[in-house]
Amino acid sequence: MSASGVRVKNLFPSNGSQPVEYRRIYVWELPVRAYHWINALALVALCITGYLIGAPVRAFYAAEAYQQYWFGWVRFIHFLAAFVYVFNFLARLYWGFVGNKYAKWTSFIPLKSAQRKEIVDVIKADVLETKLHGPISTGHNALAGLIYFFTFLAFVFQTITGFALYSSMSSSWLPRMFTWVVPLMGGEFGVRFWHHLFLWFFVSFVIVHVYLAFYHDYIEGRGTISSIVGGWKFDRVKNDK
Ligand code: HEM
Numbered sequence: 001m002s003a004s005g006v007r008v009k010n011l012f013p014s015n016g017s018q019p020v021e022y023r024r025i026y027v028w029e030l031p032v033r034a035y036h037w038i039n040a041l042a043l044v045a046l047c048i049t050g051y052l053i054g055a056p057v058r059a060f061y062a063a064e065a066y067q068q069y070w071f072g073w074v075r076f077i078h079f080l081a082a083f084v085y086v087f088n089f090l091a092r093l094y095w096g097f098v099g100n101k102y103a104k105w106t107s108f109i110p111l112k113s114a115q116r117k118e119i120v121d122v123i124k125a126d127v128l129e130t131k132l133h134g135p136i137s138t139g140h141n142a143l144a145g146l147i148y149f150f151t152f153l154a155f156v157f158q159t160i161t162g163f164a165l166y167s168s169m170s171s172s173w174l175p176r177m178f179t180w181v182v183p184l185m186g187g188e189f190g191v192r193f194w195h196h197l198f199l200w201f202f203v204s205f206v207i208v209h210v211y212l213a214f215y216h217d218y219i220e221g222r223g224t225i226s227s228i229v230g231g232w233k234f235d236r237v238k239n240d241k
């Protein structure tokens with residue numbers, strides 16, 4: 001039997017005909033969903049425009065005046081998306097303290113032994129495929145939560161290096177707060193290097209994340225993808241963690 005077949009058998013009755021009781025649970029509140037999609041749009045815009053800013057061919061296509069005008073738009077969109085992304089992220093941090101239990105900051109950091117056990121379980125079941133799943137979390141599973149936590153740290157790093165680059169081009173107070181970063185990272189070249197390198201972290205994250213969203217939606221059959229649109233997930237009655 002295929003690996004996915006094993007898991008389907010684990011999540012659903014073995015002969016597929018016994019009725020299973022499902023409950024509808026409101027998991028992702030509106031601020032979490034709004035954060036998710038604003039963040040996704042802003043990040044895609046930042047990755048595309050950031051790539052164009054750093055692309056080696058830039059020197060050629062920015063030669064003519066009308067092309068420089070086009071390039072000005074690329075930079076403008078990068079800066080606009082950067083502000084949207086940063087303030088959206090700050091709103092999500094706030095919601096990590098006041099939101100429901102699925103949105104709480106504690107769901108991202110495995111401080112409890114149950115969360116650490118779940119990380120091992122998810123690695124064995126989903127990554128190594130050496131055992132069947134234990135109970136499945138209603139919100140993020142503990143491994144997904146931890147990976148989002150690392151992604152949030154990468155958000156912070158990218159924000160600091162981005163504003164450090166911006167500090168030499170702007171006189172407003174927010175970017176000017178980050179001027180100290182430039183000498184710390186060995187000058188503007190160092191900042192640019194790290195800011196560029198992290199682009200590839202985000203590109204990799206998005207590819208794996210979207211793949212996993214489809215994977216869990218298919219394997220678990222409880223509306224994973226629609227939950228980040230409408231907020232609701234379906235859960236077997238005896239599996240609300
Ligand atoms: C640039 C694109 C994307 C980024 C940066 C991104 C990022 C994230 C982050 C940070 C979270 C955690 C949300 C929180 O608790 O605040 C999350 C959750 C989620 N995302 Fe995305 N996302 C992207 C695109 C997508 C797409 C296209 C889909 C659907 C096909 C998707 C489906 C989900 C789902 C279902 C969850 C909840 C998952 C869970 O239970 O762990 N995401 N995403």
Ligand code: HEM
Nearest residue numbers: 046047050051053054082158159162163165166192196199
């Ligand atoms: C995840 C989010 C982000 C990604 C993926 C990203 C990506 C990039 C990339 C790849 C470059 C080109 C670097 C190079 O020269 O090789 C760049 C440039 C830049 N980014 Fe970002 N960036 C992000 C967020 C930010 C933020 C939050 C700011 C804050 C204002 C920012 C400000 C800048 C500035 C000022 C430049 C230099 C523009 C220029 O030289 O014309 N970025 N970004």
